[in-house]
Amino acid sequence: MTDGNDRAAAAKALKIPLDRDVFTRTLIRELAGALEDVIGIAEASGYISIVGSAIGEKINQDYRRAYDVSRLSREQVADVLVDLKRRIQGNFFLIEEDEDKIVLGNTACPFAEKVVGRRSMCMMTSNVFGHIAAENLGYGKVELQRTIAEGHAECRVVVYLRPTPEAEKAEGREYQRSIDY
Numbered sequence: 001m002t003d004g005n006d007r008a009a010a011a012k013a014l015k016i017p018l019d020r021d022v023f024t025r026t027l028i029r030e031l032a033g034a035l036e037d038v039i040g041i042a043e044a045s046g047y048i049s050i051v052g053s054a055i056g057e058k059i060n061q062d063y064r065r066a067y068d069v070s071r072l073s074r075e076q077v078a079d080v081l082v083d084l085k086r087r088i089q090g091n092f093f094l095i096e097e098d099e100d101k102i103v104l105g106n107t108a109c110p111f112a113e114k115v116v117g118r119r120s121m122c123m124m125t126s127n128v129f130g131h132i133a134a135e136n137l138g139y140g141k142v143e144l145q146r147t148i149a150e151g152h153a154e155c156r157v158v159v160y161l162r163p164t165p166e167a168e169k170a171e172g173r174e175y176q177r178s179i180d181y
Helices: 004-013 020-039 040-065 074-087 119-138 165-169
Strands: 092-097 101-106 139-146 155-160 173-176
Touching: 004 173, 020 119, 040 074, 040 119, 074 092, 074 101, 074 119, 092 155, 119 139, 119 155, 119 173
Parallel strands: none
Antiparallel strands: 092 101, 101 155, 139 155, 139 173
């Protein structure tokens, strides 16, 4: 008869690609897939947007506290968008920034391979970025021009900071600052 400790040690020695990070990313992927299959990509994106907005609010508050400001500047917003993704193992980088927009590239999704084929998961990026831009600068429209989820080698994300003609033509989600009381 084998001892329970021996069995536990034998199971622990197995080469299984599973840890908390892989489990969590897989869970999110499967939840997104179930939503996409049952209610469609557009509706699944809507549900994921709700979660993204709440996360965006929390992250926005954390960065405002860390910078000790009531609102982030445009430059700080651009830095925050890159930094927050770096902290969660994305590889976002600034391509262009001016008073009208922030253009970002990305070569590594925080969801890694789990995002491929799950476009609705990109609503996390859209909502977090859009929420942070809008709450600090008054407006944000996020256009996901290319995404790893769609099979591209990298992402290209444009965050419009004003409703310019270029922003109005872009396909994306608009975000407005919530009303201050």
